[in-house]
Structures are given as C-alpha cells and as structure tokens.
Amino acid sequence: MFKDLVKTNRSYRGFDESRTISKDELLELVDLARCTPSGANNQPLKYRPVFQHDEVEAVVANTKWAALLKDMVLPRQGKHPTAFLVICVDTSICANPANCQTDVGIAAQTMLLGAVEKGLGGCMIANFKKDAMAELLHLPEGLVPTLVVALGKPDEKVVLVDAEDSIKYYRDGQDIHYVPKRTLADLIIE
Ligand SMILES: Cc1cc2nc3c(=O)[nH]c(=O)nc-3n(C[C@H](O)[C@H](O)[C@H](O)COP(=O)(O)O)c2cc1C
Numbered sequence: 001m002f003k004d005l006v007k008t009n010r011s012y013r014g015f016d017e018s019r020t021i022s023k024d025e026l027l028e029l030v031d032l033a034r035c036t037p038s039g040a041n042n043q044p045l046k047y048r049p050v051f052q053h054d055e056v057e058a059v060v061a062n063t064k065w066a067a068l069l070k071d072m073v074l075p076r077q078g079k080h081p082t083a084f085l086v087i088c089v090d091t092s093i094c095a096n097p098a099n100c101q102t103d104v105g106i107a108a109q110t111m112l113l114g115a116v117e118k119g120l121g122g123c124m125i126a127n128f129k130k131d132a133m134a135e136l137l138h139l140p141e142g143l144v145p146t147l148v149v150a151l152g153k154p155d156e157k158v159v160l161v162d163a164e165d166s167i168k169y170y171r172d173g174q175d176i177h178y179v180p181k182r183t184l185a186d187l188i189i190e
Contacts, residue, residue: 007160009109009116010179011123013065014079015152021083021120023051026151029085032114033107044094045107048137048145050084058136059084063148064127068168081122081152085111086133088143097144104147111149121154 026049033047050059060081065074075081087104089097108124115122125148133145156177163180171177 005113005116009112009121010154010158010160010177012121012152012154012156012158013074013123013177014076014154014156014175015081015121016155017078017080017082017152019082019120019153021051021151023049025118025120026051026083026085029111029114029151032110036103036106036110038103038106039100042093042100042103044090044100045103046088046090046143048086048088048139048143050086050137051082055137056080056082056084059086059133059148062128062132062136063125063150065123065125066169067127069171072171079155081150083151085149085151086137086145087147087149088139088145091142091144097146101146108147108149115151119153120151122149122151124149 030047030049033045034043038044050056057080060075066072087107089100089104091097094100112122112124126146128145128148130145133139133148134143137145139145156175158177158179161178161180163182163186167180167182169177169179
C-alpha cells in the first residue's frame with residue numbers, strides 16, 4: 001500500500017554497511033526524479049552519485065546529523081550510509097537556488113520512496129558546508145549542492161508517535177528513534 005511506503009520512508013541515521021549500493025541503483029533513483037514535476041518544467045537539478053567508500057566517508061564527515069540530539073554523534077561508527085545522491089542546482093538554469101527548493105524537495109522525496117521500495121532507506125541532509133562539499137566532489141562551476149540524500153540499508157528502528165507537547169524527536173535506551181507528528185486534527189483548518 002502506498003501509505004506503508006510513505007510510513008516506512010523515515011529519516012534513517014543508522015545503516016548496515018555490508019549492503020553497498022551500486023552506481024546503477026543510484027541512477028535508477030535519479031531516473032525517478034527525472035520524471036517528477038518541475039516549476040515551468042525548467043528541470044534545474046543535477047545529481048552527483050557518491051558510492052565509492054572513501055568518497056562516501058568524506059561526505060559523511062562534511063554532514064551534520066540529528067542536530068536535536070545534542071549528546072549523540074550520528075551516524076555511529078560502523079553504521080554509516082553506503083551511498084549519497086547530492087542534489088545540485090544548475091545556476092545556468094536557475095540563477096537563484098532558493099527559487100527551486102520545491103523541485104529539490106519533490107526530487108528528494110521521490111528518490112527516497114524509490115529507495116524504500118528497494119529495501120533501502122535514507123535521510124535528507126541540508127546541514128552541510130556547501131563550498132566544502134562542492135570542492136570535495138569536484139563539482140563543475142555553477143553547480144550548487146543544495147540537499148544531500150544519504151542512502152543505505154536501514155539498521156535502526158524509527159517509530160512515528162502522535163505529537164503532544166513537543167515535536168522534538170528523541171531516542172530511548174534501545175536506540176529506538178521516535179518522531180512526534182502533529183495529529184490530523186491539528187493540521188486541518190476548519
Ligand atoms: C529539507 C530537510 C532537511 C533536513 N536536513 C537534515 C539534516 O541536515 N540532518 C539530519 O539529520 N536530518 C535532516 N532532515 C531530516 C529531518 O530531521 C526529519 O525529516 C525529521 O526529524 C522527521 O523525521 P522523519 O523524516 O522520519 O519524519 C532534513 C529533512 C528535510 C525535509
């Protein structure tokens with residue numbers, strides 16, 4: 001069911017490193033993003049696949065995960081993602097990356113849903129240094145890395161709960177990650 005796909009598609013921050021991801025698998029996900037809507041059909045996004053171990057580790061080192069969990073360093077050693085798709089805005093098509101963030105979101109979510117269908121999962125990461133990322137990935141001039149999509153085989157449990165007072169995500173002693181979501185009633189404008 002589509003709802004199961006959506007609910008399984010959580011932000012995962014712990015992965016089974018034995019499940020590597022091939023370049024072809026990453027290209028299949030980009031091919032899904034290629035079919036998604038784009039404002040004025042401009043299609044300003046380009047995608048940098050990252051799947052070689054050393055490069056994956058370099059990207060991990062330049063990303064910040066779960067900023068709300070201040071006393072934890074995620075992903076933990078031995079539970080790193082095994083690939084990334086770095087979504088870049090081609091500024092020769094969209095001069096101001098801020099103007100195509102909706103395209104970026106649609107592309108990222110579509111690729112993650114595609115990943116879940118393959119038994120994989122991931123996390124969108126906006127918390128990274130753009131200049132450092134562009135340099136380490138040797139991105140051509142004019143391509144601005146805007147959102148990093150981490151990918152791997154999830155190796156942790158993430159549970160959705162109804163939000164009461166707080167929407168701050170948290171972990172218990174078993175490292176189960178809880179994500180409070182506002183209830184349906186809280187979202188509807190009567
Ligand atoms: C635009 C965007 C940027 C995000 N950036 C980060 C990030 O830099 N680091 C991180 O650990 N999670 C990041 N996340 C994941 C959110 O923290 C996550 O979506 C939220 O905690 C709810 O969890 P859920 O995705 O499982 O529903 C980002 C999510 C979105 C949509």
